Amino acid sequence: MGGMSRTRGGPGELRIGVSGWRYPPWRGVFYPRGLPQRRELEFLASRFDAVELNGSFYSLQRPESYQRWRETTPDGFVFAVKGSRFLTHMTRLREPEQPLANFLASGLLALGEKLGPLLWQLPPSTAFEPERLGEFLALLPRTTRAAARLAERHDERLDGRAVTSTDADRPLRHALEVRHESFRDPAATALLREQGVALVVADTAGRWPLLDEPTSQELAYARLHGAEELYVSGYDEDDLRPWAERVRRWRADGREVHVYFDNDVKVRAPFDALRLRDMLARNAA
Numbered sequence: 001m002g003g004m005s006r007t008r009g010g011p012g013e014l015r016i017g018v019s020g021w022r023y024p025p026w027r028g029v030f031y032p033r034g035l036p037q038r039r040e041l042e043f044l045a046s047r048f049d050a051v052e053l054n055g056s057f058y059s060l061q062r063p064e065s066y067q068r069w070r071e072t073t074p075d076g077f078v079f080a081v082k083g084s085r086f087l088t089h090m091t092r093l094r095e096p097e098q099p100l101a102n103f104l105a106s107g108l109l110a111l112g113e114k115l116g117p118l119l120w121q122l123p124p125s126t127a128f129e130p131e132r133l134g135e136f137l138a139l140l141p142r143t144t145r146a147a148a149r150l151a152e153r154h155d156e157r158l159d160g161r162a163v164t165s166t167d168a169d170r171p172l173r174h175a176l177e178v179r180h181e182s183f184r185d186p187a188a189t190a191l192l193r194e195q196g197v198a199l200v201v202a203d204t205a206g207r208w209p210l211l212d213e214p215t216s217q218e219l220a221y222a223r224l225h226g227a228e229e230l231y232v233s234g235y236d237e238d239d240l241r242p243w244a245e246r247v248r249r250w251r252a253d254g255r256e257v258h259v260y261f262d263n264d265v266k267v268r269a270p271f272d273a274l275r276l277r278d279m280l281a282r283n284a285a
Contacts, residue, residue, distance in 0.1 A: 011218075011254040014247065015050035015078055015116070016277045018269045019223070019262040030270045045073040048273065050080065050116060052223075052260040056108070057082040057121070063107030063163045070111050078116035080175075080221075080258055081108050089123050093136045098155060100139060105151035105162035109144060112166075117173040117219060117258060119200070124179040124208060128188045137174075137195040145169040175200050175221035175258075179208040189213040201246065205230045212246065219258070220250035224272070226263040234268035235261075240276050247280060 021044045022037070031040055044051060053069070055061055069079065084103040087096055108115060118140075141147040144166040151164040176192060177200035183189075192199050192215035199215045201222045202208065207230055214220065226232055227239045235243075243259070250257045259276065261269040 010256060012251040013256045014251060014280070015080075015256075015258045016273050016280075017048040017050040017052065017080075017258075017260050018044070018264070018273055019052040019082075019260045020054045020264065021051055023264050023267075025265070025267050026270070029267045041069060041072050044270075045077050047270070049076060050078040050258065050260075052080045052082060052119065052262075054082045056103075056106070057085050060084065060102065060106040060158075061108075063110050063161060066107040066110040066163075070114050073114065077114055079111055079114055080116040080260065081111075081118050083118055083120040085121075087136075088120055088126075092123075092126055093132050096136045096139055097150075097153070101150050101153040102155060102158055104141070104147045105154035105158050105164055107161075107163045109148060109151065109163045109166050113168070113170070115144065115170070115172070117175050117198070117221060119175050119177065119221070121177040121200075122179060126178075127180045128178075128182040128185055130187060130191060133188075134191055134195075137176075137191070137197055140174050140195075140197070141172055142196075143169050144172055147172055171218075173198070173216070173219045173256075175216075175219060177202055177223060178211070179204070181209055183211060184209060189215055192216075203227065203243075205233065214250075214253070214255075216255070218256060220246075220253075220255040222246065222257075222259045224259070224261045224263065231263055232265045232268075234263060234266070235272045235275070237275070237279065240272070240279055243276060244279050244283065247276075248283075 087099045148166045154162050175198040198219040198221045199213050201212045203224045205226045227235050261273045263269050
């Protein structure tokens with residue numbers, strides 16, 4: 001059986017990318033004109049070393065899709081996988097074991113060494129409820145082997161299309177994005193800290209709380225949804241400067257850092273991500 005495989009992440013490692021990649025307005029602007037849709041992920045992976053996989057939020061993806069995404073991207077590439085909205089938005093974390101097992105069995109373990117953190121996003125109407133959130137966080141698997149064991153409990157809907165094994169036992173990290181003011185409660189960050197789950201630092205153009213509280217010793221996770229208008233406005237150098245400072249602080253503290261841009265409406269996300277990466281590279285030189 002052997003011990004746990006070394007994860008490709010580690011202290012101070014930095015991943016900057018975008019949330020999703022299949023956006024028609026990006027074609028001919030970020031993606032070269034005439035690039036076939038099936039090659040868009042390949043092109044994205046030539047510019048970035050990570051992406052947030054958000055189709056998994058809307059529906060259970062199929063194992064062959066995860067396998068194709070793994071094969072399409074180069075060695076060292078990482079997918080942060082967004083957790084199912086059935087868990088977070090529909091059942092609102094009530095009785096989470098079965099839907100979590102189904103999500104884990106849907107194929108993400110087929111990403112192998114390219115599986116990055118799992119992102120769980122709560123809706124704006126979900127307030128901090130210590131007992132319910134605590135039950136959910138405690139259930140989350142912390143290794144790929146534990147994820148495979150939980151995936152085996154999937155229901156009949158995934159019969160014949162489930163992945164319930166892993167090629168190696170690797171650490172599995174989690175990040176939680178919240179959108180309700182009640183999460184400013186120190187008890188909320190204490191619970192996340194106790195469970196080792198990263199609290200997402202999210203820029204939402206002021207619509208929802210921006211909480212910059214380190215709750216994981218290993219992972220820092222940021223999502224940038226727009227500086228002035230949600231999902232629309234971009235980030236100039238002045239906007240990015242405080243984010244660059246945060247990234248440097250998180251890395252200095254020994255955390256693996258993931259930053260994803262989600263301001264996709266006007267094709268700002270990929271260019272802003274490249275700008276932040278270049279800014280950090282210049283400052284490090």
